[in-house]
Amino acid sequence: MINLSQRQKQDGRHTPDLWPVWLVAPGALLLVALAAYGLYHGTELLLASESTGKGKKPVSVQDVVKTTVTVLTLIGAVLAALYAYRKQLLDEGTSHRADATQLTERYTKAAEQLGHEQAAVRLAGVYAMARLADDWPEQRQVCVDVLCAYLRMPYETEPSEAAFRHGEREVRLTVIRIIRSHLQDPAEATTWCGRNLDFTGATFDGGDFSGSTFSGAEVLFGDAIFSGRVSFTGSTFSEGQVDFRGSTFSGGQVSFSDSTFSGGHVDFRGSTFSGSQVYFSGSTFSGGQVSFGGSTFSGGQVYFGTSTFSSGRIVFLNSTFSGSRVYFGGSSFSGGQVNLGLSTFSGGEVDFGLSTFSGGQVYFKRLAFSDGELSFRSSTFSGSRVDFGSSSFSGGRIVFLDATLSGGQVSFSGSRVGAAANIDWGPLPPVPANQP
Structure with missing residues (x-):
């Protein structure tokens, strides 16, 4: 559980740094006495200087005292205002301390509810912690961390297992819904955009972000x-x-469709795609990097169809394709880089059919292609560079059928094409088989 004592600054300590009364009171009396003495003699001299002259009466002691009292009254009013301000600061400090105590008690209660055996009580704890995060900006990250930590806890999805808890799935889906609702508008006062979210090792059998x-x-x-x-x-x-x-990604479906990747880094390196459908369809890649380096695609499907790549990088370096379908069909490549170099194709399909390559670079360098299909059917190459340099094609099928080559460059420099490889060159000049 998160320890509130770890924070650098103790919230609620709003009491001003004030001098003790036993020191302030004598000092104030002394200052007032000195001020009165100075004012009396200063006023006397001032009035006396103004009264010197022909036809003017000399100043009386009564006038001096009256003027001095008026000035002292003004000073007293200023001191009274300062005292009232000091009292207000003290009252505000007391109020803030009371608020901080109440917030800490709410945190403790919500944390206890999250650990309860009954799902209904845990649900109440989820809502209580989320509401506390909205009311407590200084510790909002701590409250968010607690909700993320709940999702990281061991979770059994099979009802037949001893660790299975009834109602737990609904509690976890509620946590995800609350997090999503706080990530919709970065301009909201209670937004969680820009907050760190840690779901490391969590199990997601559903959820909407x-x-x-x-x-x-x-x-x-x-x-x-x-x-x-x-x-x-x-x-x-x-x-x-x-x-x-x-x-x-071993089952189900994960969708990033219609998303925008305009900066930062989305990192899937070393991931395993063995049975899921993962969608990036219709997305826009205008900056940043999406990395799948070292990943394994042994089943399921990954879709990038009808996406737009205008800048940035998407990287599959050193990946293994043995049974999945990776689909870029109908996409537009006008800039940036797509890199599948050093990857191994022993099955499955990677499909760039009906795509447009008008800029940017697509790399298949040092590819090991022994089975499966790589298709550029009906694609248009008008400005990009597609590079298969130093690759090995010992089997499988590569298709450029009905493709249009009006510019750009498609290079197989240094590649080895085996007799068992089935390559439909379309408009490209064939590279003769140069190995058994």
Whole structure:
């Protein structure tokens, strides 16, 4: 559990640094006495100087006293205002301390509810912690950390297992809904955009993050397990880092469709795609980097269809494609870089059919292609560079059928094409088989 004593500044300590009364009172009396003495003689001299002259009466002691009293009254009013201000500061300090005590008690109660055996009580704790985060800006990150930590706790999805808890799935889905609702508008006073979110190792058998804004913070999904339907549809990744490294997509569906990647780094390196459908369809990649380096695609499907790549990088370096379908069909590549170099294709399909390459670079350098299909059917190459340099094609099928080459460059420099490789060159000059 999060320890509130770890914070650098103790919240609620708003009492001003005031001098003790036993020191202030004598000092104030002394100052008043000196002021009265000085005012009396100063006023006497001033009035006396004004009265010197022909026809003017000499100043009387009564006039001097009257003027002195008036000035002292004014000084007293100023001192009274200062005292009232001091009292207000003390009252505000007392009020803030009371608020801080109440907030701490609310935190303790909500944390206790989150650990309760009954799902209904845990749900109440989730809502209480979220409301506390809205009311307590100084410790908002702590409250968010607690909710994220709840999702990281061991979670059994099979009802037949001893660790299974009835109602737990609804509690976890509620946590996700609350987090999503706080990531919709970065301008809101209670937004959680820009807050760190740590879901490392969590299990997601469902959840909706759609329309969220991930900007300026670290969002961690490393080593998470996605086995249900999880949506990031329409989300914005503009700054910071979203980390899915080492995650497992073994079933269900995860959607990033219609999202915008305009900066930062979304990292799937070392992930395993063995049975899920993962969608990036219709997304816009205008900056930043999305990395799948070292990932394994042994089943399921990953879709980038109808996406727009105008800048930034998407990287599959050193990945293994043995059974999945990775689909870029109908996408537009006008800038940036897509890199599948050093990858191994022993099955499955990577499809760039009907795509437009008008700029940027697509790298397949040092590819090891022994089975499966790589398709550029009906694509248009008008300005990009597509590079298969130093690759090895010992089997499988590569398709450029009905492609249009009006500019740009497609290079197989240094590649080895085996007799068993089935390559439909379309408009490209064939590279003769140069190995058995």
